[in-house]
Amino acid sequence: MVVTVKGKTRDLLRFIFHLRKRNRLFKKAPAAKVSPGPMNILAQELHPLFLELKVTQVRQETPLSKTFRLAATEEGKKLPCFRAGQYLVVEDRVEGTPVSRPFSLSSTPDEAADGGYYDITVKGDESGFFAPWALSTWKTGKILRCTGPAGNFYIEPLREADHLVCLAGGSGITPFRSIIKDSLSRNEAYRFTLLYGIPSEEEMIFRQELQELRRLNPDRFTFVPVCSGEQAPEGMEKGFITADLIRRYVSDIGGVSFFFCGPPAMGKHLEEELKVFHLAPRRSRREHYGNPPLESQGEAEYSVTVISGEDRKTMAAREDETVLIALERAGLNPPAMCRSGECGWCRSRLLEGEIRVPDGVSGLRRGDEKFGWFHPCSSYPRSDLVMEVPENPLKNTGE
Amino acid sequence: MNESYDIIVLGSGLGGLAAAFEASRAGKKVLLLEQHNLPGGFATSFVRGRFEFEPSLHEMPNIPSIEEASGVVRYLLDDAGLNIDFETIPDAYRVILTRGGVDVRMPFGVGAFINTIEKQVPGSREPVTAYMELCRDIQEAFGYLSRNEKKVDYRELMRRHGNFIRTGAATADEVADRLKVPPAARDLLYPYWCYLGVPTNRLSFTIWAALLNSYISGGAVIPRHRSHEISSAFVEKILEHGGRLRFNTQVARINTRSGRVVGVTTAAGEEIHCGALISNASPTLVFNSLIHPSTEVPPAARKNINARKHGFSLVVVYLGLDAGPEELGLQDYSYFIAPHMDTRALYENIGNLECRDIMQASVCLNVANPACSPPGTTILALTAGFRSEAWAAVRPSNYVKTKEQVARKLIDQFEKAVGTSILPHIEEVEVAAPATFARYTGAYDGIVYGYEPEPWDSIVPRAMAEEKEHYFENLRFCGGFSYRCHGYGSSILSGKSAAEKTLARTGG
């Protein structure tokens, strides 16, 4: 089959000419530089790799918790927008060891836009590592390196029912302060029922503020503190949050979206409790402040060998601590954000050895599973390990 | 630390991965630098809840022979020996033209494809058959060129594939006009135009013909574990070959001296030397912001960029649904939905945030890959072209809201066209906009496609001009902005050939 478009000879000439057209167009074009792409600039505004923030105010919330107000170190610099419910990862040197931890933003997006600050609220006692350090050493003027806001724990208008039942435990109240306050300040359709589990009255964070919000928004906000301590005061529910308790405050279980945030152990308890409601997964969102507990925890100690180029470094790792913590204890400061297996930021290559991942942690890509990559933040060693660790992009700006 | 490598590959998109793969396979000391914490660029995946989403790939043509121009799947499996499982896509596409009352499922296989068009548009068999035969001929000519890439005998090419030369300067429309393909048949024939992103009145027939023929004649596949499986399979081999891969490492500068690249400086200030550089970052980025000192960039390199038109970006709505495809009535893998198939008008409408009269190309992953999500769930991705200019007025404060509004429009368009209900089933949703692609790939302006392949800037002129437009002796490009134009197959093969050409110079 012979095909011609404009005639045999003309086609040949066209072929030759269209090659010349290229040269002609190139010659004619300006030699000016192309300015940076507007979308690259927008992406940078939305998601800077890291932020340098300064503590501008410290507020004692309860005996065990403080709110740190953070502002840009650079005068007049805008803080990135975020979605109420997201977190920041904050880095510091704890007793000389560089580590980071995620903290939900307890302030609202409007407070960042208009007031130029982010609040994080840290709770901790001596059993912790980073939190007690932050509580005892962070003072006004302290400079912190953070990631931009991250995470997927927010209201998604394309999905959520208009009644949100929020279940908070301990410091897990922080994102809800942001989510609820933000939504109530707008003319949105959402209603909230907040059940807030606390060990004692004095450990109730944002008490006055939440009560005030309830007073101002009686139709949109129901607030139920639930105290597990010996003496639960008047006006508070006693014990733990249970299915029965939820039923008493929520009549339309089938038409609500559940949001949980708090310690993993409480998450596990609530998962059992909520089973009777047969919730569709789209009706149940959660943010775990860490890994779900392992079924059984031994006390064995293994070694982890980290290979980086020609270098090898070997360190100890406990069976009951994540591989990430072992790396951090050795001062490696590998990349980490969510610390609960979801975000994939700690993704590393496992060359040898066996690990355990708690049930219910599911963020690993299937291709990573196939080719031997894993998430150290939610993996516990079961033998000696040999692995590679990616570089920490924040390290480049480290002290 | 002043390290030195034979070859540094800048960026681990598919082009960079293939280049690093070939260079390390040839025994070179290779360093692959990636700013993100994942390999693959657009060829990746992300997890939300119970779902692992495919960010970009709709399909790869499954040409059975590696000898042929689009035989990229055979290259990956048989030549490169990558450990990838592929799933087969049942039909080519379903085209729904809401204003024209068209709703047709187009099968793979040239015979069946022509029969379906004839059934819809009686009397079109002859011109469509001629059109498809011509496309086949063009593809074969590409095969000839690929096999003889090192030394093309143009007289031989003319003798064997005269049609290739005669249609070489033509647009897709010109050839369809010439063969008298009726407009109603073009409605069914043209939907893939959106994979190339240039309307058929400007689209190079050559590249269009190769694309159409390779899909329709060969059928198509997708990797079982999303594109991250392809990228990870490459990484496995690169590491096996002794290549080094560093994530979270951005190149801030390409250091040059007297027309040669001598190395790179990372964002952390580390200097690394190299004998040659293969860049997966586009010429736009390299010649405007990476080459150091910038006075080393010849004006011709920038003119070359300014003369071309950058392709467009996309909006993709990724949906994890809590109902199975049967329950949702989704029987098709690939949906092309538009008011009509006037590609010129569709191209003009690209990037209006109101989504007026736009085309969407959407994919239900489970139809080709039933195990991609848990039983009783569905992964659906709705895609539409967008130019970054449309988003230029969007500020960070209304960015999320804007994405939501666009997502609603695309969902609505899909629901109405297919006659299904999606909104009540959304369990996970993520919306990627041009800024999202800019964020994750660093691509200039979040562009997903490379430079627009008009006839004068299609694969043949680019290939023929490659040596002339080669501004630094030991710097080559691969990926969607390089000579093979964009797309998975092209990017991979461009990386392979960039490595081969680099090796030929360095004596590999």
Ligand SMILES: Cc1cc2nc3c(=O)[nH]c(=O)nc-3n(C[C@H](O)[C@H](O)[C@H](O)COP(=O)(O)OP(=O)(O)OC[C@H]3O[C@@H](n4cnc5c(N)ncnc54)[C@H](O)[C@@H]3O)c2cc1C
């Ligand atoms: C998304 C998200 C949001 C969060 N938001 C908040 C919030 O808003 N407010 C809040 O208070 N908390 C929040 N958390 C929890 C917070 O990130 C910390 O987990 C919490 O503060 C406890 O940290 P910790 O270091 O004190 O204790 P852990 O992380 O539980 O300490 C781990 C254990 O390892 C040991 N250890 C760890 N590293 C080292 C090391 N380098 N050297 C020696 N020993 C080590 C410690 O001794 C300790 O026993 C959030 C968590 C997540 C995942």
Ligand code: FES
């Ligand atoms: S830090 Fe998020 S997955 Fe490990």
